Amino acid sequence: MVFSSLLFVFLFFAVTMMIYCFMDSLDKKNIVLLVSSLVFYAWGGPRYLVLLLLMCLISWLAAILIEDNREDPIRKKVCLAVGIALQLGLLAYFKYATFLLGNLNHIIGFPKNVPQIILPIGISFYTFQLISYVIDVYWGDVEAQRKYWLVLLYAGLFFQCIAGPIVRYKDVAYEIENRKVRLSEVGEGINRFTIGLVKKAVFANSCAEIADAMFPQKLAELDGIPAVGLWIGVLMYMLQIYLDFSAYSDMAIGMGWMTGFHFKENFNYPYIADSVTDFWRRWHISLSSFFRDYIYIPLGGNRKGQKRTMFNLFVVWALTGLWHGANWNFVLWGLFYYIFLVIEKNGFLDILKKLPKAVRHVYTLLVVYFGWILFKFSDMAYLGHVLKGMFGLNGNGFTSMEVGLTFENNMFFMAAALIACTPLLKNLYHWGRKKLGRVRMVRYVYMVIEVAGPSVLVLIATMALVGNSYNPFLYFQF
Amino acid sequence: MKQRRRRKKKYVRQKIYVFSGMLVFFALVALIIPLRPKESAVEKRTLAKFPKPTLETVWNGEFFESMNTWYADTFPFRDWLISKNMKLRSAYGVQKTQIYGSMQASTGDAKETEKKEETKAEPEEEKQDKTMKDGTKQREIAQIQEQFGAIYLAEDTAFSLFGFSQDVTDDYIAAVNSLAGKVDEEEVKVYDMVVPISSGVYLDTKLQKELGSNDQKEAVQYIYDHLDDKVTTVDVFATLENHNDEYLYFRSDHHWTALGAYYAYCEFMEIQDMKPTPIDSYETMTFDNFLGTMYSYCNQAPALGNNPDTVTAYIPLATNDMQFLDKNGTTMDYNVITDVSGWNSASKYNCFIGSDQPLAWIHNPKKSDGSSCLVVKESYGNAFVPFLVDHYEYVYVVDYRFYPNGLVDLINEKEIKNVLFLNNVMATSTDTLIPSLTALVGN
DSSP, rough: OTSSHHHHHHHIIHHHHHHHHHOOOHHHHHHHHHHHHHHHHHHHHHHHHHHHHHHHHHHHHHHHHHTTTTHHHHHHHHHHHHHHHHHHHHHHHIIHHHHHHHHHHHHHHHHOOOOOOOOOTTHHHHHHHHHHHHHHTTTSSSOOOHHHHHHHHHOOOTTTOOOOOOOHHHHHHHHHSSSSOOOHHHHHHHHHHHHHHHHIIIIIIIHHHHHHHSSSSSSSHHHOOOHHHHHEEEEEEEHHHHHHHHHHHHHHHHHHHTTTTOOOSSSSGGGGGHHHHHHHHSSSSSHHHHHHHIIIIITTSSOOOHHHHHHHHHHHHHHHHHTTTTHHHHHHHHHHHHHHHHHHIIIHHHHHSSSHHHHHHHHHHHHHHHHHHHHHHOHHHHHHHHHHTTTOOOOOOOOHHHHHHHHHHHHHHHHHHHHHHHSSSHHHHHHHHHHHHTSHHHHHHHHHHHHHHHHHHHHHHHHTTTTOOOOOGGGGGG | OOOHHHHHHHHHHHHHHHHHHHHHHHHHHHHHHHHSEEEEETTTTEEOOOOOOOHHHTTSSHHHHHHHHHHHHOOOOOHHHHHHHHHHHTTTSSEEEEEEEEEEGGGGOOHHHHHHHGSSSSOOOHHOOOOOOOOOOOOOOOOOOOOOEEEEETTTEEEEEEOOOOOHHHHHHHHHHHHHHHHTTTEEEEEEEOOOOHHHHHHHHHHHHHTTTOOOHHHHHHHHHHTTTTTEOOHHHHHHHTTTTTTTTTTTSSSSSHHHHHHHHHHHHTTTTTTOOOOSSSSEEEEEEEEOOOHHHHTTTTHHSSHHHHHHHHOOOOEEEEEEETTOOOEEEEBBOOOOOOSTTOOOOGTTTTTOSSSSEOOOTTTOOEEEEEEEEEGGGGGGGHHHGGGSEEEEEEETTOOOOOHHHHHHHHHEEEEEEEEEGGGGGTTHHHHHHHHHHOO
């Protein structure tokens, strides 16, 4: 099930929340969340539920064994190693086996038949959550959870289980067993949830339509698109990815607030970043901080000299790329960022700081923009094709009537989508309330927006979702 | 200060109430199964059905996936919600001229894109069966659809763009030639009329090219050049172009109007040295508020919706009675021009000759010279056939998509003297249509 489906919003979410509200103790509330999460997860095929249960079992056991052997460093280490190895092994099998064997087949001709393994939904997200949990217990940052079902609730909670954010156990450990709901936070949660819903159902989906037409996946279709079309197509793809993915996080965070959980922010307007370094502080924060805390720093971070730092960064970025998908283009995409981050780390950042703001933004956005082209294609030939096409070298000319019309037909929407990627509207809203809040009329307007706004947004999203039955979230493949 | 904070909190409470209330309301409405539509009039398709669970589909998740689709596809007030959404989307930009569907479809590698669009092309046959008088049972018919490539919407007029396919066109030519070779040249005259679609008549050549629409005149010429000498070609391009300031094609539908068909009919008469009936001597029926196939295809563009088409039909002087063999093989009495004013706004083109039936025939009681004409057509022929009624004792109409028997047998059996292939140029390049024609003619 995806968040942006009518079935989710008007059946699953509505029913779950209703039952949740009527439960009088936290234990019961947790049971409601657990059961609904299992149903949610099983929706994509109950067979994968077995995997989720197994993964949680491994983490639960590993964490308890680590804690029980806290005084014995060797045993403790063994427990950690076995626990992590099992988790990574399962992840590797389900996510990377096809890719690895495919490459082997390519190089040495063995094995002859590469098995096609279907990626279980959300495995990349919940595996990382479970790994962070075990490591945090090992480090003594948090106590092991003795109740299996609460570990399952942590990893399988439908808010974040299948598309992030990657929540750390230590961040929610206390809240799982002792959380209080504040009315104002429920209100904020509703805002966040409905904004996310519209972001996906209206903005991301419409961007996707334009991107699919101007920046299609198939070579035959790509062939006929003139330069300007490709530039617009990539831009729309860039907006789509952010709006889509951050919408999911918005909805997860919003549902968290409604039930008393406080997840960390996963995005902080990445497209207003003024350097690539800054971009990665704002983009998919829960993933980059995972790699920072569990790979980069344990490897020595930047404390072991220049060379080692570069190596550590290399590992982190190759893995970041690989996490996004089992394909070389994702690795390349990770390393593409590695190069820019290294350049920035080695003095370019200081130069940047002296440049005008606009230049810094344009530079950052261009890097990110071209990054998304790498991200889209698993076939290198396509990549070359697109890049050539963007500079008019495919013989399709500069623009065409279709491109002109697409732009004309959608120009207001495109502008709105761009604005939706910035904090402009949010700031304007708060600024307005602060400056003009004393004016009676304005106060009424704000009151109406506050009270009715979320419901109107749901209505708009419903309109957009009806007739749009097939509507998967992009980040599912990861 | 304290008061303000309290008031702010009050808003929160109200917000939560409004939001929960709306959510519960929608959740309940969505659970009222009778409110769920079964088919969509505007999209012209049957909506998803609730899936039947089997052990396998439940285990691999297919069942749940289909349930998702069903829930969304048959959401209560679906059509209303969709049309509101279209309204909202018309604010996306300046949408005076638009293109629907991929332009790549009309240039070269057309197959894949066209297939996707298949389901949207024509009204479901079921619907017209339903309205039939004697209430014969419906049957599911294998749908063979006419197709659109891309559609160009300029102001209040939609134009379907043309994609030429040489392979398919060659098959078309071969089929017509094959028939001409199978009948006695002395006894049976074979005619071929390839009708342009609106973009070829209304849009100037340069614009057509920019839109990626192939040259229809060239396509027609290609066909005529390759037809056997035994086949008399009827060129209607020039006459339609001469009248292109008139209402020859619908703005919201891919068909031509009866007026367009009339000019083609005049041309056909002239070739046979016969005199066409002056148009003002017919009695007419008019049906307003026609929103055809392209209206649904263009996501119910308001530019079309606010300016619906009008169908004018000309009733033959001799008779308005006809008969047809329906898809179940039942013979039905019907009217050449049927009053469709009570039908839904998408079905107004069905007023002509009972729409697309496998075989239809009209006996002209005022003639007894044994003259006859067979029209082999897809739906473009429907508006044309009524004009022929006055000129032959028998007019036969075969829709090659649905007629199950051989054409030669029919010609022999009915002693048909004239055979007219009347096809729109789009059909002659459509790979899902022409094989039926080939099969009908036989090799």
